[in-house]
Amino acid sequence: MKDWWKNSVVYQIYPRSFKDSNGDGFGDLRGIIEKLPYLQNLGIDVIWLSPVFDSPQDDNGYDISDYRKIYAGFGSNEDMDELIQKAHEHGIKIVLDLVVNHTSDEHAWFVESRKSKDSKYSDYYIWKDPKADGSEPNNWGSSFCGSAWEYDEERGQYYLHFYSRKQPDLNWENETVRKEIYDLMKFWMDKGADGWRMDVIASISKDQSFPDYPKTDGRKYYTGKYHSNGPRLHEFIHEMNREVLSKYDCMTVGEAPGSTPEVARLFTDPEREELNMIFTFEHMNIDRIPGSVNRKWALKPFDLRELKRVMTQWQNKLYGKGWNALYFENHDQPRVISRWGNDTTYREECAKAYATVLHGMQGTPYVYQGEEIGMTNVQFPLDEYEDIEVRNAYQDLVIKNKTISEDDFRKAVWNKSRDNARVPMQWDDSTNAGFSSAPASDLYIAMDPDKDRPTAKKEMAAPDSLYHEVKKLIRIRQSHKALQSRGKITFVYAEKNAYPLAYIREAGDEKILVIINAAAEAKTFACDAEPKEAIYNFGAAAEAKNGKITVPAQSAGFYRI
Ligand code: NOJ
Numbered sequence: 001m002k003d004w005w006k007n008s009v010v011y012q013i014y015p016r017s018f019k020d021s022n023g024d025g026f027g028d029l030r031g032i033i034e035k036l037p038y039l040q041n042l043g044i045d046v047i048w049l050s051p052v053f054d055s056p057q058d059d060n061g062y063d064i065s066d067y068r069k070i071y072a073g074f075g076s077n078e079d080m081d082e083l084i085q086k087a088h089e090h091g092i093k094i095v096l097d098l099v100v101n102h103t104s105d106e107h108a109w110f111v112e113s114r115k116s117k118d119s120k121y122s123d124y125y126i127w128k129d130p131k132a133d134g135s136e137p138n139n140w141g142s143s144f145c146g147s148a149w150e151y152d153e154e155r156g157q158y159y160l161h162f163y164s165r166k167q168p169d170l171n172w173e174n175e176t177v178r179k180e181i182y183d184l185m186k187f188w189m190d191k192g193a194d195g196w197r198m199d200v201i202a203s204i205s206k207d208q209s210f211p212d213y214p215k216t217d218g219r220k221y222y223t224g225k226y227h228s229n230g231p232r233l234h235e236f237i238h239e240m241n242r243e244v245l246s247k248y249d250c251m252t253v254g255e256a257p258g259s260t261p262e263v264a265r266l267f268t269d270p271e272r273e274e275l276n277m278i279f280t281f282e283h284m285n286i287d288r289i290p291g292s293v294n295r296k297w298a299l300k301p302f303d304l305r306e307l308k309r310v311m312t313q314w315q316n317k318l319y320g321k322g323w324n325a326l327y328f329e330n331h332d333q334p335r336v337i338s339r340w341g342n343d344t345t346y347r348e349e350c351a352k353a354y355a356t357v358l359h360g361m362q363g364t365p366y367v368y369q370g371e372e373i374g375m376t377n378v379q380f381p382l383d384e385y386e387d388i389e390v391r392n393a394y395q396d397l398v399i400k401n402k403t404i405s406e407d408d409f410r411k412a413v414w415n416k417s418r419d420n421a422r423v424p425m426q427w428d429d430s431t432n433a434g435f436s437s438a439p440a441s442d443l444y445i446a447m448d449p450d451k452d453r454p455t456a457k458k459e460m461a462a463p464d465s466l467y468h469e470v471k472k473l474i475r476i477r478q479s480h481k482a483l484q485s486r487g488k489i490t491f492v493y494a495e496k497n498a499y500p501l502a503y504i505r506e507a508g509d510e511k512i513l514v515i516i517n518a519a520a521e522a523k524t525f526a527c528d529a530e531p532k533e534a535i536y537n538f539g540a541a542a543e544a545k546n547g548k549i550t551v552p553a554q555s556a557g558f559y560r561i
Helices: 031-033 036-042 079-091 107-112 175-190 232-244 261-268 304-318 336-340 345-358 390-398 405-417 456-461 466-479
Strands: 012-014 045-049 066-070 093-098 149-152 157-160 195-198 252-253 277-281 364-368 490-493 501-507 510-517 523-526 536-538 543-545 549-552 555-558
Touching: 031 036, 031 079, 066 079, 066 175, 079 093, 079 232, 175 232, 232 261, 261 277, 261 304, 304 490, 304 501, 336 345, 345 466, 345 501, 345 510, 345 536, 345 555, 364 466, 390 405, 405 543, 456 466, 466 536, 490 536, 510 549
Parallel strands: 012 045, 012 364, 045 093, 093 195, 195 252, 252 277
Antiparallel strands: 149 157, 490 501, 501 510, 510 555, 523 549, 536 555, 543 549
16 A cells, blocks of 8 residues: 555654663664564564664764764664564665765765865855855854854865754755755665654755844844745745656655744645655644744743644644644654653553544654653753753853853753653563663663653553553544544544543544543533544543533543543
């Protein structure tokens, strides 16, 4: 079936933190091979692997220096061949991470490009002369703070980098660059890779007039509309589809910060021949103060109604026109139960509630490693964070510009930092929770120190655990047409309250009401539908009476109506 990705569940692996097979404190490909039976047992269909290619690891592999070679810390090219083959034997497809908005500054193309304007690789990157006073060509900022431009002595020009200065942006206007990218995609697809997650793909086309952002406040550098959805974006993606994707039976998901549902339709309407789905950021941004200089570190209290509003819009606007990628967690986001829920008293219930919301909606669900066992955020001292995003933001916002106090920054880091999701996967109660046999001091990042931390082993041993719920949800989705691709979705609003969250999925004569109440008390709402048999539920069952449904506290379910 060509649209297999519509009925698939994807599991994201962040390889360095998943399973270390050789005791060096760093997860690797052979560790993933070892855990294939675990993944098969969970019932997932596809693995998305965060980047495993050669890299100086300035941004944990999102800075690639050789696209055709596996980074030695992860293993060898042969290990990768074996992983693809064994995953296929387990009925699991492998999707790789395509990081082609930028490369590492140690990539041979950049090494040559910076040497001179006459190099064959001169235009592989985006170079600009300084302004008359020697300053940056414009006021574009880097997502990791400071200017997006770095002056290079060797070449006597600035190069553009939307991320760290070790991640120079490729020049997609150059046809040869595009061809190089298509070739490297074919290299891995010919080896059996089943598709691509495309890193910040919405940023590849830049406005060639390189306009300044309007100075709306005292800031020196800005990030915003010029950083994504540029003028030739869809032309480039369509070309990539024609040159590569259309020739393979593969799936694609583009990371698309700054996209609206309307933009998502441009990417994912099958008639336009671009991508299968994109990751939106709209729901991920509901807990930040819009426009703040402190960006994601400017916390705004979570409001479930806002999450419902955004999800409803995406579900409704893409229905029949495109396709959603459903996610609450990944390697860039904190653990959802710590961020928007309860990760103590109701840890399991809250995680089950989020899983129910996710797996009931229309789109392809993504489970991030550890989400299926309810892993939680961590709270490290500020100087122990690994992530370049935290380290740069601390220097820029706390130390240099003093726009946020150290205390508020720490709170925000505990709530939002990417390292929350990057601490190692917890397998069992052995050394380092079974992640690695290395001494704790050799781990590339510390474990969650919580002595009651959940582990896969504990979760698998308890019959009604979160792990088993997720497994059930995956299976149920596969066996109910209302929950699959054609299943229409209608949100049922219980006044304007937060809980319950309720929607109806339907296809043909099958109708399923999904209801979630993660609140500490029961909720009653008006609803014409009458829940009959529960296809799946946790907590006490919902009850209908006189056109109203009462949903017990800490419960959720899929009910036939
Ligand atoms: C998005 C990736 O998910 C993130 O981890 C990375 O830092 C940036 N893109 C830059 O590649």
